[in-house]
Amino acid sequence: MLIDTVLFYIFAALVLGGGILTITRRNAVHSAMWLIVSLLGVAGLYLQQQAEFLFAVQIVLYVGGIMVLFLFVIMLVNLDQAARERQFNRHWFVALVAVAAVGAEIGYFIYRGRTGFHIAELGAPIAAPHALGNTEMLADTLFSEYLLPFEIASLLLLVAVVGAVVMAKKRIQ
């Protein structure tokens, strides 16, 4: 189990370190790269939870699809000018109040739901491996129990795609 713990901390460090570096780098391409590192860390955490389908989808969609689009836009737009300018304004007070508010909110909900959290007991029996693979289980749940939300979500995405095309067309004319 030691190797699991070590791997968990490596992935967690990738997620957090990547996230911090994403928002502190001045060069937009470097930020995108660190965001990819962070997303890969999340994929690793999925794999540790034996959710191999989510792991693959996380990489195919986020790393291989969405982030390539991000990078594409960053490369198309000339950001050299923006990188040289001062990017961070000094509204310390507003930022501090906002952070404190969000922190208090999260703290309150954690306090309210404190009975819902369990720290796994050391030496507790590990859940038996599922007879079905992660992919099959996900498909079963998605297409039986959560069929309606799934269809609604797909309709929503379709509307967004059609809307994007319509707006892009309008701008050309």
Added chain:
Amino acid sequence: MGSFFVITVIKAAIVFAVLMTTLAYLQWVERKVIAHIQVRPGPYRVGPHGLLQPLADVIKLITKEDLVPSYVNKPLYLLAPFLAITMALLSISVIPFGPTIDVAGHRTWMQLTDLNIGVLFVLAVSSMGVYGIALGGWASNNKYALLGGLRSSAQMISYELPLSLAIAAPLLLSNTLSLRHLVGTQAGAIWHWNVFRGPFPQIFSFIIFLIAAFAETNRVPFDLPEAENELVAGFHTEYSSMKFASFFMAEYANMITVSCMATLLFLGGWSAPWPAEYGSNWVPTAIFALAGVLALYHGLHPARRRDRLTLPVFGIVFFGIAAIFQLAILQSWLLPLFWFCAKTGAILFAFMWVRGTLPRFRYDQLMGFTWKFLFPVAVLNLLVTAFLVALVG
């Protein structure tokens, strides 16, 4: 446990050695094939029939000066070729080359590792391969390289959609994501292969897969990222020595990977086209014996003086291989390997054939083709397949 590690290390070493040799010689084969399409002999000087040309190329590439231009973004410039070659070689680790075999009392797969999400893993890894090209183009700080990188990222994202949809359709027939089980469901005979199997033969998704694979590997007619008459050399303009070679190797490794995937998904992997009772075991022997006879005949009637020596040697080697295929001990793993290599090799030959035949697309044609034709056809094919599978099953 100990033997598991030893076997894995040995298998990894074998796969690595074979893959690297294939990468080097695939380039020789490609130059020869294209040369013969264009009615010229191709590489001929280094070794008999230019057979040592890949070795000479490797030595040249290693000993060339490794230049890093002063104006590049250094970390990403150095990362890009590394990323490209790593992602290209990684997907080979889940490709099965043959069935389970027994070696010296140990039972093992002819595959580095079998994942239950093998197909998705290959998709995931290959989708990350675009970063090598996109970053290489951007980090070079050169307008031609940047245009090449941009073109490649747009192209690869666009062609990944029909590629994934074309992969999904045969998966519906086989009902598994493991590459090993995928072959198991197609075993027996040629009409069990996914490309010909009912309820809906996957011939359309096979063609869509091949077209999208040409685009994903940046091959002619979709090689716009490195269109030399408009972009110098595209994304690898600023790379030299082994860094250039990494991009080159990555392209060929990706070609091998997609050919293996096409073989596994559509052509039944390592299973023979017809059962052994009807003599499919004699096919490799017959082919190699025929090659031996041909080589001997041309050795006796040589077109060039050197051929009098080299061609009979090749002929004897071919006869030896033909005899090896009849050894009963080796047949259990040699025959599946032969069928796998034959199918993959046929697809690789198609890659070269197309390169020798077709001109390059224009950029708007390239994008219009995938979004307005390939993608709708792939969706339709998937829908029809899903409907028929649900109806029959």
